[in-house]
Amino acid sequence: MKPVKVGLLGLGTVGTGVVRIVEGNQEDLSSQVGSPILIGKVAVKNIDKLRNIEIDPSKLTEDPWEVIRDPEIDVIVEVMGGIEQTKEYILEALNLGKHIVTANKDLMALHGSEILAKAQEKQCDVFYEASVAGGIPIIRTLIEGFSSDRIIKIMGIVNGTTNYILTKMSQEGASYEDVLKEAQELGYAESDPTGDVEGLDAARKMAILGTLGFRTNVDLSDVSVKGISSVTKDDITYAKNLGYEMKLIGIADRQDEYITISVQPTMIKQSHPIASVNGVFNAVVVHGESVGETMFYGAGAGELPTATSIVADLIAVIKNLKLGVNGLKAIVPYKTKKLQSDEQIFYKNFILLHVDDKAGVLARITQIFAEYDVSLASVVQQPNEHNPDAEIIIITHKASKANMDKVLKHFEQLDVIQRIKSVYRVEDI
Template sequence: MREKVKVAIMGFGTVGTGTYKILTENRELIVNQVGADIEVVKILVRDINKKRQIEAPEYLFTSDADDILENPEIDIVVELMGGLEPAYSYIMKALERGKHVVTANKEVMAKKGRDILTKADENSLRLCFEASVCGGVPIIRALKNSLATDRITKIMGIVNGTTNYILTKMSQEGSEYEEALREAQALGYAEADPTADVEGYDAAYKMAILSSIGFHSKVDIDKVKREGISKVSQLDIEYGNELGWTIKLLGIAQDVEGKLDISVSPVMLPKQHPLAGVMGVNNAVFINSEAVGELMFYGPGAGQMATGNSVAADIMAIAKQIVMGNKMQSNCSCFTDKDYVEELKAGYYTRMNVINKPGVLAKIAAVFGNFGVSIESVLQKKTEGDKAEIVWITAKVGESSFRKAIEAIESLDVVNSISSIIRVENN
């Protein structure tokens, strides 16, 4: 019987310190469940002289990755550095050296997950990555275990706290995008360079990970359609509000008769939908499945202790198996390679600025009609002099027909500009 499971942490920032704190402060709680002690024996950082948020013995720190990767005593390597490299190479080397791995790295898992999981399986090792999606929300374990026997048809997620904070500010306080972004940056919710969050890259990585598990398929990150929130304006929030909708940056992944459609974009969502009530930096994932029906997972998508807990729980799960001497289970549940839906049908909200004169509405409606786009409603909003703002809500339509209609409308002499187009998720 093992008395100790030895762990090394690579990265001692927000998540690394949270993980260390949980493993040390809840040591007894963990020992009682694992049947052995989990001991942190090395911590990798860039700068060993840097003042840390929490204290840890000096002898634990190193800036040489090989002190961990080449140490045969270490059972589990916990990668909490972030970024693609050197994280990916370190994870692969750890697996080659027979070490189990835990990571919180969504970029590595979205871009290289298949390679890593295959390597882990080849070497009968565990690779756990709960914290890579929605920080403290246990969504991956739920998909991999509790829902493993069910068929999932749709996954919708608010999986990026920064953008949800910005959109919440815009809708609750009437702020414009730039102002809400500056506030998010001042509070530490957004990076100085916010591109990864506001342009939807971070959410796309997370949706690729969730889809690969939920739909048991390899997912190519380049096939995830992505649009950020930087073009969402206060006017769209106001008009959406009048229509009973709220705007969220939503990841939507669907299995449509065996083909996948995965996207991240701003979406008009009915206010009654459970995801519409998710405010601030919180995350939530809403799942439709054949047997269970509708499920929602909600909670903190980031943060030192919440994310640290997801990492610590992964470490504990592996430690339990080591102690019991179990043969390690297969990591990869993405055993198919599904195609992608060529064209998904969706409804669209379109705001345009037009010349304010009789016959304009009919002219635009005729173009929509020519491309087979049915209109559900039209709202004439503010009129200023010879200019008017019109909002069109379409019925569900194929994206290419819709885009062709918009192109033709844009070239009409009565149309000044197409100000915004936002997908409507109305069912």
């Protein structure tokens, strides 16, 4: 049977994994698609670089266009990263009728709708399972597994770097700075960790999940983002004492036809399985009207887990190719986007205040919550270990973001409050 030829853009960690799986599992793969799968051509940055995988040098090129324009290549696997230039490559590949498998969350979060529209026009497949949560088949699950349901909420630990940092801080009582340094030495965090620790990477993935879950085009700018760089080891201790773990959680939430998407450090009830998702692992909780609560857990990154998703997409493309049905099952978001206002967004809050240690302060503070219609689940005042002030630890019931913002603004002007030490979203799920 004539082999299917695949062009590879990029031969870094994930690209190497793709070659390993396609070559190592060739027998299993070809018995599923009915013909051999060959890596035909590979675009790399530097053709002379030493690699920890054997590959026929005649297949390597430093010119991506050579891969894209090779008439023998049917499918392009894009694992080079990058946004604008890469978009050009992919649009041109689609123009030439080639199918795309990509791991590029940045590209899909920013230009997904344009790329998917072009794919539909050209009746080509564009699959991107590996772009969110590495080895977890969450995109397939949202598109196919829950095609019958209406999603209410998606909650995800979708960034391994921050989950590694928060896990270490929680398990070892270490500071953010120390753990970040260690993560950088281990290669779990980049030398400039901003994209991970400030939540942008998670926000891009949540834009993709929100688009699929709610069947409407969620833009990156629709996602409100707060990272973990201000989380202290004390915050984590408070969380644990109250029965919570601190996690960087992406939340996509729908009430009727109004949606909201955010990423922020969140206190998660310890009894829920997602609170036990530690280290570089990822997990996504999907709550559907009919199916109820589900969770999907696995490696969020890494050579082979990510390549597993890419090659699974590749098999899907090749099966469609053999059946002549590429591009015909694409889901194009068909709903008009309506975003929740701050008055419509409701959740519980944890608030830690440093206040003057004198009579009447607690009463004044609880009164302000009442003024803005925020009701309280618990309030504890205790002496502060580190200085002469008192600490007040508050957990609210679900309150609107608008009202909570007003409370916090009022607090800033209140002279008995020395400092609003911490504010976190709380999820009891």
